[in-house]
């Protein structure tokens with residue numbers, strides 16, 4: 417009897433141990449499952465945090481770069497308003513300001529030096545022709561016909577010298593600026609040039625109505641007169657001149673496009689230099705030099721794209737900024 421009792425209790429204890437083992441296993445599996453969930457949520461939270469930090473960091477960086485860009489634009493356009501750039505950029509802005517003003521001074525001096533040299537050089541040519549002609553005229557043996565021809569040459573050379581001096585004097589004058597309606601300004605310029613534009617050349621103007629720029633009307637018109645004249649000279653027979661304008665990023669971009677002979681690649685870097693011309697007898701090489709300087713005088717930029725035998729496009733950009741305290745005629 418005792419043995420049977422012991423066996424029965426023994427098997428109950430075994431069952432109970434089995435039950436305990438299963439329960440322990442269950443608890444262990446639950447533990448593993450919940451710690452898996454914990455790590456999953458923790459990982460998700462970490463990734464979310466990283467994404468949010470990246471977005472916030474990116475926005476802050478973009479904002480800082482925008483304030484830096486605005487400050488640099490203020491320096492370039494001479495606005496006195498200061499923008500509070502982040503302290504990390506202060507040193508950079510100060511160095512930029514100093515370098516830019518030193519650069520402007522040296523550029524002014526060197527372009528003035530270049531201009532003086534070119535004027536002296538350019539005036540020297542007609543002057544030496546004049547003195548040679550006078551030497552020949554001193555000779556009493558020359559016939560009347562030849563004498564007439566020499567006087568004609570003298571007149572032409574004096575005229576050439578006068579033109580060079582006048583274009584420089586006119587260019588150096590400081591002129592008053594007002595707000596101008598770009599479309600009207602360009603339409604008036606084309607009207608002024610009507611007699612000069614051959615019938616075989618069509619001029620198309622596509623400029624939005626309400627673009628205002630700040631400048632001197634006769635100087636702005638001078639820019640387009642010179643560009644249109646060049647385009648006409650480049651179109652040997654039939655062709656088209658297109659003048660378009662678009663606004664983008666606080667600027668107006670004006671395109672003057674022609675279907676003319678184009679500019680040879682080796683000349684592209686020289687065309688804005690004073691007295692560079694490929695039109696041997698008919699050009700002084702002053703037109704684009706004046707255009708370049710007038711564009712700079714109006715805080716603008718000019719660049720050119722050209723393909724031989726296909727045509728040329730000049731791009732001019734002017735800033736579209738409101739000047740506080742300036743009254744302007746439009």
Ligand SMILES: Nc1ncnc2c1ncn2[C@@H]1O[C@H](COP(=O)(O)OP(=O)(O)OP(=O)(O)O)[C@@H](O)[C@H]1O
Pocket residue numbers: 642646647650674676677678679687692693694695698699700701702703704705728
């Ligand atoms: N639209 C154009 N198409 C082709 N070549 C051009 C064009 N505009 C300018 N050029 C080239 O650039 C040179 C310089 O032009 P720029 O207007 O300064 O002088 P120019 O026309 O020769 O003389 P000026 O304008 O003083 O009478 C020209 O001689 C010509 O070779």
Ligand SMILES: [Mg+2]
Pocket residue numbers: 642645646699702703704
């Ligand atoms: Mg010209």
